[in-house]
Amino acid sequence: MARKKIILYALILAVTFIAPFAFPNFGTQLATLWLMIIVALTWDMTGGQMGYNSLGNIFFYGTGMYVAALISIGRVYDIGDYTSAAGGGIFEFTDVQYFSGLFLGVISAGIFCSISAVLIGTLTFGLRGPYFAIGTLGVAIAAGELVSNWDWVGGGQGISLPGYPGHPDTGKIFFYFLFAAVGVSVFVFVKWLYGTRFGSAINAIRDDEEKADAMGIHTLRYKLITWAMAAFFVGMAGGISAFQLLHFEPLETAYQTIFLGIFMVVCVLLGGKGTLWGPVIGAILFHLFKEVTWNYFLGWQWVALGALIVVTVVYFQDGVMGWLMHKRPEWFGIKVEEKIARETK
Amino acid sequence: MDQVLSNLSLLVEFPIVNLKIVLDGIMIGALFALAAYGLALVWGVMNVKNLAQGDFVIAGGYVSWWLVQHGFPALLGVPAAFIVMWGIGWVAYKLVISRVIERDLFTSLLATFGLAIMMAQIMNLLFGSDTQSVDLGYDTLYFFDGIVNIPIAKLIGVLMAASLAVGVIIFMKSSRMGQAIRATAQDARAARVMGIDTEKVYAFTFSLNSAICGAAGAIIVMVWVIQPFYGISYAIRAFVIVTAAGLGNLPGVIAAGLGIGVLEQYGAHIFGISYQQAIAVLLLLLVLLIRLIQQQRNRQVLK
Numbered sequence: 045m046a047r048k049k050i051i052l053y054a055l056i057l058a059v060t061f062i063a064p065f066a067f068p069n070f071g072t073q074l075a076t077l078w079l080m081i082i083v084a085l086t087w088d089m090t091g092g093q094m095g096y097n098s099l100g101n102i103f104f105y106g107t108g109m110y111v112a113a114l115i116s117i118g119r120v121y122d123i124g125d126y127t128s129a130a131g132g133g134i135f136e137f138t139d140v141q142y143f144s145g146l147f148l149g150v151i152s153a154g155i156f157c158s159i160s161a162v163l164i165g166t167l168t169f170g171l172r173g174p175y176f177a178i179g180t181l182g183v184a185i186a187a188g189e190l191v192s193n194w195d196w197v198g199g200g201q202g203i204s205l206p207g208y209p210g211h212p213d214t215g216k217i218f219f220y221f222l223f224a225a226v227g228v229s230v231f232v233f234v235k236w237l238y239g240t241r242f243g244s245a246i247n248a249i250r251d252d253e254e255k256a257d258a259m260g261i262h263t264l265r266y267k268l269i270t271w272a273m274a275a276f277f278v279g280m281a282g283g284i285s286a287f288q289l290l291h292f293e294p295l296e297t298a299y300q301t302i303f304l305g306i307f308m309v310v311c312v313l314l315g316g317k318g319t320l321w322g323p324v325i326g327a328i329l330f331h332l333f334k335e336v337t338w339n340y341f342l343g344w345q346w347v348a349l350g351a352l353i354v355v356t357v358v359y360f361q362d363g364v365m366g367w368l369m370h371k372r373p374e375w376f377g378i379k380v381e382e383k384i385a386r387e388t389k
Numbered sequence: 390m391d392q393v394l395s396n397l398s399l400l401v402e403f404p405i406v407n408l409k410i411v412l413d414g415i416m417i418g419a420l421f422a423l424a425a426y427g428l429a430l431v432w433g434v435m436n437v438k439n440l441a442q443g444d445f446v447i448a449g450g451y452v453s454w455w456l457v458q459h460g461f462p463a464l465l466g467v468p469a470a471f472i473v474m475w476g477i478g479w480v481a482y483k484l485v486i487s488r489v490i491e492r493d494l495f496t497s498l499l500a501t502f503g504l505a506i507m508m509a510q511i512m513n514l515l516f517g518s519d520t521q522s523v524d525l526g527y528d529t530l531y532f533f534d535g536i537v538n539i540p541i542a543k544l545i546g547v548l549m550a551a552s553l554a555v556g557v558i559i560f561m562k563s564s565r566m567g568q569a570i571r572a573t574a575q576d577a578r579a580a581r582v583m584g585i586d587t588e589k590v591y592a593f594t595f596s597l598n599s600a601i602c603g604a605a606g607a608i609i610v611m612v613w614v615i616q617p618f619y620g621i622s623y624a625i626r627a628f629v630i631v632t633a634a635g636l637g638n639l640p641g642v643i644a645a646g647l648g649i650g651v652l653e654q655y656g657a658h659i660f661g662i663s664y665q666q667a668i669a670v671l672l673l674l675l676v677l678l679i680r681l682i683q684q685q686r687n688r689q690v691l692k
Contacts, residue, residue, distance in 0.1 A: 097495045170685065179674065182671075185621075185670045189666045346510035347510045347511055350503050
């Protein structure tokens with residue numbers, strides 16, 4: 045069993061390394077796939093494992109974009125001058141400035157998002173169930189609207205960033221591996237985390253928060269730490285996206301509440317909530333569906349995506365993993381006693 | 390910042406401007422209150438939080454706009470939108486809502502969010518993404534040297550909204566179906582035992598909600614503008630109003646609706662029109678936080 049698992053993981057890592065070279069035309073799509081995996085896995089940390097369904101995780105994505113961009117620009121130029129010129133070619137970045145700005149920006153985006161998760165969480169984690177979802181959705185929408193009115197950071201026009209200093213194809217592979225590195229770290233991290241005491245504690249919060257509280261678990265502290273960890277990774281992913289996209293604006297790219305903000309939830313539901321592999325499988329399926337509709341249902345792709353959301357939520361909420369667990373319980377180490385099962389029927 | 394201060398001082402120097410803002414706010418707030426009443430109805434009766442509420446409003450607006458484009462009189466749009474949206478609401482209930490009633494609240498929230506995205510995109514494909522409105526061609530009344538202006542179209546809109554609200558209230562109070570709806574809201578199981586077909590009541594309630602929203606949208610298109618993606622802000626306003634007023638509290642819904650209309654107009658006047666959406670959402674957060682603090686006072690903890 046253990047050897048099988050090692051072979052499986054080695055295979056996945058090998059595919060990860062080979063994919064961008066094997067399909068050079070799909071470099072950007074593959075990078076986006078990793079982005080979906082990152083946001084789905086981190087959404088599942090609070091949504092699936094802790095039972096707090098956030099619709100506002102996209103806030104960290106957008107904030108990560110802005111923090112990374114502003115830090116990398118602010119080290120070299122005055123931000124107000126830069127945004128008022130809309131990056132119109134006057135401002136050049138040397139290679140060293142670009143890469144150091146990129147890494148510093150992405151890391152600080154993660155840290156900033158963690159801190160903001162703790163601040164927002166202190167206010168919103170008292171809300172339960174759907175109120176938490178609506179409250180966090182409100183935070184994300186409000187942030188987008190406020191940023192689009194803030195001229196110092198580019199207002200509704202957004203920010204343009206310098207392109208990758210090198211061949212565009214190398215740039216694609218570079219960003220693919222950045223996303224893949226974050227994605228693999230998220231997976232390894234949550235796999236480890238769910239096996240620890242901490243994982244059991246947040247599962248206890250999901251199952252019955254009052255009882256968990258009574259058992260001596262500091263629920264608010266656990267909730268804040270979990271969200272801060274999720275926000276760290278989403279913020280980093282947002283920071284990388286900012287550099288990959290070259291240009292972003294607040295409402296449709298950064299704080300894209302009705303696009304990526306809802307996609308991450310659907311990915312998790314499609315794959316299976318509260319499981320390790322569910323978000324990954326869901327992200328892959330969703331991304332495939334999205335790319336296929338993009339190419340073949342021209343104009344109607346958003347309607348098809350909306351329909352997929354409704355169908356997933358209404359008819360297929362247990363997701364792929366839940367369905368498998370029901371059909372093949374032995375794969376998950378669940379032993380079904382044939383005799384008892386027959387008797388209870 | 391200077392802009393904000395000068396806007397504030399304008400309010401103090403010319404008190405009459407306040408009157409204009411309050412009147413505008415009440416006229417808009419009446420329409421918010423209609424959509425919020427529909428939300429409270431669905432929320433209270435079947436415990437579904439409908440995020441597609443705003444898109445029903447916008448769809449009703451497009452029904453009316455489409456009729457005017459094809460040469461029908463504009464005032465016909467309101468009853469037409471009521472009927473068409475009744476049908477759309479019924480279809481939405483049968484396909485989606487009926488399957489999420491028994492599920493947890495996040496499911497219905499997400500399912501209606503998906504529905505909202507679908508409806509917005511379909512309207513975008515059918516009618517384009519430009520803002521649209523219907524011009525009734527009536528005059529505008531001016532008071533106080535033209536500082537306070539009331540377009541007659543807006544007055545008609547408010548009157549129609551009020552009469553629709555009164556009609557719905559009378560229906561809920563006195564008709565058999567209205568009684569059945571209220572009984573189901575109180576205790577669905579007991580209502581079933583007493584011979585009420587709750588499934589029918591649910592379908593009726595959701596269709597009625599959708600029809601009310603449609604009529605509100607048909608009024609909005611006469612006095613304001615609509616656009617396929619404006620829906621979500623109406624849904625959020627409806628949430629603010631219902632969360633602030635509580636379920637089953639009709640005077641509260643009306644007061645909160647008018648209050649939010651006025652607050653938003655003040656915000657738009659002081660901070661600029663581009664902050665209007667942000668103000669609506671920030672009001673939501675404010676209301677949620679106030680509720681949270683109230684509940685924390687009620688929560689009893691052993692220390």
